[in-house]
Amino acid sequence: MTGTPLDRDRLAKLLGMFSSDSDGEIVNAARMAERLRRQSGLTWHDILRPVPEPRREREVESVDDALDLCEAYADLLTDWERRFISTLRRQRTPISPKQVAIIEQILGKVLRDEARAA
Numbered sequence: 001m002t003g004t005p006l007d008r009d010r011l012a013k014l015l016g017m018f019s020s021d022s023d024g025e026i027v028n029a030a031r032m033a034e035r036l037r038r039q040s041g042l043t044w045h046d047i048l049r050p051v052p053e054p055r056r057e058r059e060v061e062s063v064d065d066a067l068d069l070c071e072a073y074a075d076l077l078t079d080w081e082r083r084f085i086s087t088l089r090r091q092r093t094p095i096s097p098k099q100v101a102i103i104e105q106i107l108g109k110v111l112r113d114e115a116r117a118a
Contacts, residue, residue, distance in 0.1 A: 004039045004040055004041075005040065006036060006037070006040040006042060006047065007036060010036060011033055011036050011037075011047070014029045014030075014032050014033040014036070015029070015033060017029035018030070060107065063088075063095055063100065063103065066103050066104075066107045067085055067088060067089060067103070069107065069110060069111075070085045070103070070106055070107060070110055071085060073110045073113070073114060076109065076110055076113045076114075077106065077109075077110070081106050081109075084102065084106070085103075085106070088103070
């Protein structure tokens, strides 16, 4: 549950005070930073986690676009799917309709997982 929106600029200034030569100033800055965190209802893990980029619609206009996107999210794929995509990159013959259908399945998985993560 969140409370007051976290003032990240103020938090950054308080954290910058940790380099002070005055122990009292450091302790005071730490207490104020903790107060900001507590009021926001966030954990330190929540605050330090990278903020995701806003999701934008993916434009997939060609097989190459689909392969690029699948490769960009290779961590979401199985070993077999990664090998399949990699093999298609090296394939010299035209991609078959069956291969296109498999690419579409893999791409659908990538887009669902990406949307879930956003």
